[in-house]
Amino acid sequence: MDSFRLSIFDLFGAIIPGIPMLILIISLFDKSPTNILNLIERTENLSLSTSLLALLFAYLIGFSTQYLSYEVFKQLVPLWGKKRTKCFPISFGKRGEEVSLIREKAPENYKVLNTFFAHRTMCYNGFFSLSLFGIGISISNFVKGGLSADVLGLTFISLIFSFILLRRAVSFHEWSHDLITDSTFIIKKIKKKLTDSPIYLDYASTTPLDPRVFEAMRPYFMEDYGNAASNTHTYGERASIAVKESRKIIADTIHAIPEEIHFTSGATEAINLALKGAFLNYGHQKPHIITVQTEHKAVLDTCAYLEEIGADVTYLSVNSDGLVDIEQLESSIRKDTLLVSIMYANNETGVLHDIQRIGKICKSNQVLFFTDATQAFGKIPLNVLEQSIDMLCFSAHKIYGPKGVGGLYVKKGIKLTPQIHGGGHEFGLRSGTLNVPGIVGLAKAIQLCQSEMEEVSTRLEKIRDDFEEEMEKAGKIKVNGKNAPRLPHFSNFQLLNEEAESFILRNRNKLAVAQGSACNSALIQPSHVLKAMGLSDQDAENSIRISWGNGSNSKTLEKSEIEILF
DSSP states (O other): OOSOOOOHHHHHHHHTTHHHHHHHHHHHHOOSOOOGGGHHHHHHHSOHHHHHHHHHHHHHHHHHHHHHHHHHHHHHSOOSSSSOOOOSSOOHHHHHHHHHHHHHHOHHHHHHHHHHHHHHHHHHHHHHHHHHHHHHHHHHHHHHHOOOHHHHHHHHHHHHHHHHHHHHHHHTGGGTTHHHHTHHHHHHHHHHHHHOOOEEOBTTTOOOOOHHHHHHHTHHHHTSOOOTTOOSSHHHHHHHHHHHHHHHHHHHHHTOOGGGEEEESSHHHHHHHHHHHHHHHHTTTOOEEEEETTSOHHHHHHHHHHHHTTOEEEEEOBOTTSOBOHHHHHHHOOTTEEEEEOOSBOTTTOBBOOHHHHHHHHHHTTOEEEEEOTTTTTTSOOOTTTTTOSEEEEESTTTTOOTTOEEEEEOTTOOOOOSSOSSOTTTTTSOSOOOHHHHHHHHHHHHHHHHHHHHHHHHHHHHHHHHHHHHHHTTOEEETTTTSOBOTTEEEEEESSSOHHHHHHHTTTTEEOBSSOTTTTTSOSOOHHHHHTTOOHHHHHTEEEEEOOTTOOTTTTOHHHHHHHO
16 A cells, blocks of 8 residues: 555546546636636646736645644544544555554544545545646646746646656555445435434433423513513513513412412522421421332432431332322321422333322311422422422423423422522512523423323324333333333333343434433433332343323334334
8 A cells, every 4th residue: 555556547547537626726716617628728728927827726626625624634534543533644664564454443533534635535636636637737838938936836837746746646546446346325424423313212311492481481581581570671571571471470370379480500509498488487396208129319418417406307118100199198107297209200210109199188188288389390290289389399491491400399388488588589589680581481382292292292293102112022121110100101111132231322313312311321320110010130220210291192102213222
């Protein structure tokens, strides 16, 4: 490869690709019609200055195009390892070793490298042709007019480029076949990089912003950007009206009244406000709190903190399907029980607890009932009156709304100790300037979810059920919590033929799935939810959560793709 070989075939292959380039360059500087038959005749009529300018222009455009094409390839498909092979310029002595490594470690990227070199060969061949073209014009003008400064300049430049490019043009000859053989591969690779992303199956952790939600939010970023607490001008008034309207929309959704809705930065803040606020206000009389082992970490960690400051917390167990034992709940309630905290839908398995029955038990025992409805909000109907719910939290980014905004429903008459002071906003419960665009987005998102709930739920439940049936029939998964009522878009299952971590790494560019909760996905430890359901450490570590959403359809994972990926 590195030896310099020259043959008639090499020279012919080096010159031919430059002909289209010559036609193009000549056309730029000579406006008359162009065809290959009168090319030679027309080149004789070009002035020396025009020829020199055309030659330099061609080199500039050609090298720029070559460099940009390499940058595109480099971004589309990284080469083997962290170090990118130097392709421009190339070192002949090191190229063989580097390319062999790429060929061994990453054959697909080797095709990309091959195709780039083939493309570069075409560029060099075209440049070499231009140099010969320059020499030809110089000779023609020398014959016609003798030796001059223009002739010397053009000849000098053309000769230099001819000698520089000749070796590169012919020594890359064996790469040129890859321009044809691998072109289909490259086109597919580029198309995939530009148009495809991993299939998103992690809607339980977060959702994309619905464009309709963004359009509802837009005016409050750019036009009606006033502070909702500023009532001395129209900007503040319009912001305040938007907040009031949003509050009413959300209240109507869960059958509450607007004054019972308190906006926060998200569900985690709402959980802290509910649990800490209730304990700090009533805990000296009733220090006992009841929760479940499978709760979200925001609840469990807050309860652990409350234990440090005097709370007595009972952690209820669940059965193998993740459902709380109602009889255990009833027997755990004491005279000093202040609050029961049980989530509406589990964030890892999607299992739905019998919230209405739990609410009635709490109500009959005069115990506060708080439910983390972050996963259920916007997915299934909620009614705080019928279900005897005293406090309920929700978040926008789970329902195609913006991140950084959520809320807490607090039944009228319940007093909570504020956790953030400084202004008395949100009826004195949560101080701080309101996120008006976020609140508007939250309201719009829940409106859309409510109006589309039945259709979306039916569609996603069918996708989920078909997927689980196919995979269980093939003996590839075992569904966790299958016998319990679940949210329609959730599936948590054990992989039977492969480790979950290996599967996720192997398919990270094809699938976006979760191994447990998004809040714990960075931690390498078994899911506390699955362990509470009785799974061993190994089975829990081998489990994956898939959650479908608005961007999912029946073709999200076709049958053939399922068999390949799993």
